Amino acid sequence: MSSLQPKLSLRVAQKQILTPGLVQMVSILALNNLELGEMIRQEVMENPVLEEIALEGPAPEEEEEGTDREARTKAPSERVREKEVLETLPAADSANMGGDFEFSQYFDDYFEPSSTATQSEIIEKPSFENFLSKPQTLADHLNWQLGFAVVEDDVRNAASEIIGNLDEDGLLKATLEEISASSGLSVELIEEGLKRVQEFDPVGVAARDLRESLLIQLHSLGEPNPLAVTIVENHLRQVQNKQYREIARAVNRPVNAVIAAVELIRTLDPRPGQRYNKVEPRLIQPDVFFVKVGDTYNIVLNEDDIPQLRLNQTYKKMVEKNSSPKDVRDYVRERFGSALQLLKNIEQRKLTILRVCESIVRRQREFLDFGIDYMKPMMIKEVAEELGVHPSTVSRAVAHKYAHTPQGVYELRYFFSEAVSGPMGNETSLVILKRRVKKMIEEEDSQNPMTDEEITRRLNAEGIQVTRRTVAKYREDMKIPSTHQRRIKS
Secondary structure, eight states, X not given: OGGGSOOOOOOOOOOOOOOHHHHHHHHHHTOOHHHHHHHHHHHHHHOTTEEEOOSSSOOHHHHHHHHHHHHHHSOHHHHHHHHHHHHHSOHHHHHHHGGGOOOHHHHHHHOOTTOOOXXXXXOOOOOGGGGSOOOOOHHHHXXXXXXXXXXXXXXXXXXXXXXXXXXXXXXXXXXXXHHHHHHOOOHHHHHHHHHHHHTSSSTTTTOSSHHHHHHHHHHTTSSOOHHHHHHHHHOHHHHHTTOHHHHHHHHTOOHHHHXXXXXXXXXXXXXXXXXXXXXXXXXXXXXXXXXXXXXXXEEEEOOTTSOOXXXXXXXXXXXXXXXXXXXXXXXXXXXXXXXXXXXHHHHXXXXXXXXXXXXXXXXXXXXXXXXXXXXXXXXXXXXXHHHTSOHXXXXXXXXXXXXXXXXXXXEXXXXXXXXXXXXXXXXXXXXXXXXXXXXHHHTSOTTSOOOHHHHHHHHHHTTOBOOHHHHHHHHHHTTOOOHHHHOOOO
C-alpha cells in the first residue's frame, strides 16, 4: 500500500509549445486575400491602437491647418452658432478624444442648408439589402404552394414537416417514422402530407428515391407509357449500363421500342429540386500575379482589398506621458504589443507567399510559357526543403489561394502534383497523365470503348509506366464511367 502514496518528483523534458503569436502567424498564412481583409477589419474594430490608412485625403497636418484657416475666415455669426453647438456636446466625449475629435459630423447634423435648427432628427432609413433580389429556394416555392392549398391544419403541418426534410435534389431522405417521431404527428398524417407535397411543382419532388420520382413524372404526363413505367420499376440499373438488349428480352419487346422508352425516361428530371437550389458561381480573386516582363516573370501580390495599417500616434503619446493612470498605460502597451505582432505576421505571410511563388515560377517556367502540357511534377516537400521551412508552411501558403498567369487563373496547389515514370526515363506530372487518359477515352469508339488494360498498354507504349489499377483509380477520380457503362449498344 505504501507504493500508492502520493509523492513529489522533478523531471526535465522538452516539448514544443505554440505561442499566441505563432498561432496567429499560422492562421494568417492560411488565409486568402478576402479572408485576410475581413480579419484585419475585425482587428481594427477590436484594437484601438490600429487604424487603417486612408488611400486618399490630406495629411493630418494639412487637415489641422485647413481647419484653422477655415475657422479664421468664418463669419462671426457662424462662430457663435458653433460655440453654442460645442457647449451642447457631452463633456466626457471631448475630454476622452482630445484635439483629434471630429466635429464635422455634428455640423452636418445641426447646420443643414437653409436651416438653423439646433436639434438633429434621427431618421431610420431602410437598408439597401432589403431591396436586393433573393433567389427563391425550393422550400420557399413549396411553402408558397402549400399556402394556397385547401387542406386541414394537421395535414398542412405534416406537409410543412415533409418540406423541411427535403434535400437539395428535392428527395425525401428521412423515413416517415423518423419525421413522425420528431414532429409528434402520426405516421398517417405524415403520409397524407407527403401525398399533398408530391402533387406540387416541380413534378417528382418529395419522392423517397429516384425510382419513385421518375414514376411520379411519368404518371403526370397524362397517359403514361407502360413500357417506360415497367423499365423504371424493374430495370433502372440496366438502363444505366445501357443494356438495352437484356431489357428487351426481359420485357419481351423489340430493342427499338426499349430505346424509345429510354429516350422518354431521359427527358425526365432525376433531380427536380436542383432548379431551385442552383449553386452561385464562386468569386475568385487572384492573390498573386505572375507578370512576364521581357524574359523574366515578376511576382506581384494583390493587395487591393487588404487594408493598410498603422499605429495610432495618440495612444503612443499616452504611453509616453506619465500623467496617464498605470492601468491605462498597461492596457495600451498590451494593445501595442498585439498590434505589432499582427503587423509582423502579415509581413511574414507576404514574404512566405513570395518565396513559394518564386519557387513555383522557377520550376514551372515551361508551363507559364507554353501551357499545361508542359507541367512538371513538383512536391510540397521539395519546395519546403528548398526554402528551409516545414512542409506544412508551404501547404498553408498555397491553400485556397489563386495565381493569375499567362495561361489563366490557377489555384497555387494545382502546380503541385506527383510524378510518374515518363518517356526516356523522365518524370511526367500526374496532371498530364490524367489529361492523357481523359483524351484517350474521349477519342475512343463509343460502341467498343477501351478497357483500363488497353489504356495501360497504350500509355506504356508511349513510355509512361503505370499499372492498370492506377489507371482505374485516376479514371474514377475524374468521374469517368467504366468500360461497360460507356459502351453504347446499337
